[in-house]
Amino acid sequence: MSFINYSSREINCKIVYYGPGLCGKTTNLQYIFRRMNPGDRGKMISLATETERTLFFDFLPVSMGEIRGFKTRFHLYTVPGQVFYDASRRLILRGVDGVVFCADSQITRMDANLESFDNLRINLREQGYDPDRIPLVLQYNKRDVNSLASVSELHALLNYRNVPEFEAVANTGVGVFETLKGIIKLVLIDLKKGGR
Amino acid sequence: MVSPMNQNRFILHEKEYNEFQSILKKLLIDAYAKVVFLVDKNGSLLTSAGETEDFDTTSLASLAAGNIAATGGLASLIGEKEFSILFHEGQRDNMHISLVDNRLILVVVFDGRSSIGLVRLRVRRAGEELGRILKAVDETAEREEEGGVIEELTEADIESLFK
Numbered sequence: 262m263s264f265i266n267y268s269s270r271e272i273n274c275k276i277v278y279y280g281p282g283l284c285g286k287t288t289n290l291q292y293i294f295r296r297m298n299p300g301d302r303g304k305m306i307s308l309a310t311e312t313e314r315t316l317f318f319d320f321l322p323v324s325m326g327e328i329r330g331f332k333t334r335f336h337l338y339t340v341p342g343q344v345f346y347d348a349s350r351r352l353i354l355r356g357v358d359g360v361v362f363c364a365d366s367q368i369t370r371m372d373a374n375l376e377s378f379d380n381l382r383i384n385l386r387e388q389g390y391d392p393d394r395i396p397l398v399l400q401y402n403k404r405d406v407n408s409l410a411s412v413s414e415l416h417a418l419l420n421y422r423n424v425p426e427f428e429a430v431a432n433t434g435v436g437v438f439e440t441l442k443g444i445i446k447l448v449l450i451d452l453k454k455g456g457r
Numbered sequence: 458m459v460s461p462m463n464q465n466r467f468i469l470h471e472k473e474y475n476e477f478q479s480i481l482k483k484l485l486i487d488a489y490a491k492v493v494f495l496v497d498k499n500g501s502l503l504t505s506a507g508e509t510e511d512f513d514t515t516s517l518a519s520l521a522a523g524n525i526a527a528t529g530g531l532a533s534l535i536g537e538k539e540f541s542i543l544f545h546e547g548q549r550d551n552m553h554i555s556l557v558d559n560r561l562i563l564v565v566v567f568d569g570r571s572s573i574g575l576v577r578l579r580v581r582r583a584g585e586e587l588g589r590i591l592k593a594v595d596e597t598a599e600r601e602e603e604g605g606v607i608e609e610l611t612e613a614d615i616e617s618l619f620k
Contacts, residue, residue, distance in 0.1 A: 263465065264501040268469065304515075320519045322519070325618050328614045330606075349530075352527065352529075452466065453610045
């Protein structure tokens, strides 16, 4: 749920990066953190295990400039991808305005992608959202690895809504900002339309 | 759900913002607190009072919301509706976190100049007043379903963010 503050003239929205374990959700946020002007982003918080696997969430607040005199701020969250952290994933989806589904392009991870995507749809429904209407973009990450699935295969597997999709190599930054811009546009258009 | 008419947004106007602010300022003084924050359950900071310059307020808001969400999850696992108050005791500073109408989160940071008993007492009173204003926010939202800056946004406005 977005928060519009007429006093401080700010629009705040929440974007969640979802996807299977080790698909690169945290890496997306780390790249955004490194590359954005420090004045336009806050600290990145990672609630992670000792082995740097996301335990609860990563959080990065970013500012994207002004629209009609209102500052736009986006709170970026990741969920823990590992299957057994489902209770945490549900909590993080609360109040979400838009979702980036980060898929792992390796052929061996297709089942994991599908399982995570189904889990996203179930958890969205549980939080009262319509999974067929919520602003969503797909990111096909790790396009630099061997034995990867083609974009058309990933599209056929995941993109039944025909939402914007982006190829990415998050650790070098390829496609990371394109993905972020893609979801921000959809979130603002949805906000203007006034609801789900 | 915060706004009954627009389920996907919470709109806070100047008047209610100022009322929230004055309740927080009063709470700050009455509870001998160092700083108080009002946060929505999704982690956005609504307003704060006190020595906020020492704090990363955005991160604090997000983590307080995460904390409430996680303890809410724990509560439901043991059949409780919620744990409406959390208290974290530090060596120097302490943090009292409470829910207002199950929608807003009131965070009070205090040190040895105050006490948990006093904070709880003052928070209860402030919570009732904040709840009343929250109702006014809802009523405003019902009256003003359309006509804000958001409805006037154009695609060109949105594109202008990325130039």
